[in-house]
Amino acid sequence: MDPQTQRLYELKAQIVQAAAHPIRLAIIDFLSDGEQCVCDISEHVGAKRSNVSRHLSVMLKSGVLECRKDGLKVIYSLKTPCILKFLDCVNDVLRHQARQSQAVLSRL
Amino acid sequence: MDPQTQRLYELKAQIVQAAAHPIRLAIIDFLSDGEQCVCDISEHVGAKRSNVSRHLSVMLKSGVLECRKDGLKVIYSLKTPCILKFLDCVNDVLRHQARQSQAVLSRL
C-alpha cells in the first residue's frame, strides 16, 4: 500500500475515532437537534464539564464540530450534516445484528 | 440520560470503534471487492499476519465481519453492506473538510 493511500486511511480513521466513544455519540445526537452550550451538553450526557470539554475539543480538532462564543457561553454545533448519515449507518448495522440474533434465538 | 440509552450508545460506540483504525479501514475497503483470506489481506495492507489477525478478530467480535474456513485458509468477508455506506459518509466529511480548507487557502 503506497504512503499516500495509507495517509488517507489515517485521516479517515481520525474522523471515525472522533465518534468512537459513547459520550461523543451522545453529544452528536444531542447536537443534531441544534446548537448547545457546554453546560447543557454536560448535563444532558451526565458527565463532568471538564470531561465533556475534552471530548468536545477532540471532535472540534477532527472537524466534526464547530463552535462560537456567546457571552460567557461557548456554543457547539455539528459542522457537517454528513455525520448524521454516519450515525444512521451505525444504527443500520446494529439493527442488522439484532435481527440476526433474534433469528438465532427463535430456533430455541 | 437513562441507563438503557447509555447502553445503546456503548453498543454503537463498539461498532464505530471497530472501524476506527487505519488498518481496519483498509481491510474493510479491501473486502468490499469480495472475500479474502488472512494472508492476502495481510499482504495488501502491509502489516504482519499476527497483527492483522487481531484486527480481524476485533471486527469479527463487533459484528462487522464474518468468516469461514476453506482448507488451511480462513476467508473473511463483510457481514453487512451498511458498513460501506458508513465509509461513504466518512469520505463525505473528509471532502467537506478539504473544500473548506481550500476555500480558506484561496484567499492568500
Next chain:
DNA sequence: TGACTATGTGATGCCCTACTCACGTAGTTG
C-alpha cells in the same frame, strides 16, 4: 508420518486515551 503452510493467541512493552481534581481565565453582574 513428517515437513510445511495458514492462522490464532499468550506474554510483553509502549504509548495513547479517558477521567478526575485543581486551578486559571474570560466574561458577566452587582
Next chain:
DNA sequence: CAACTACGTGAGTAGGGCATCACATAGTCA
C-alpha cells in the same frame, strides 16, 4: 472592583489498545 459563572487546561493516574515475538494448533501434501 468583587463575586460569580462558564469554560478550558495542566498534572496525575488508571486502564486499554496496538504492535511484536514466540509458540501452539489445524490442515495439507508428499
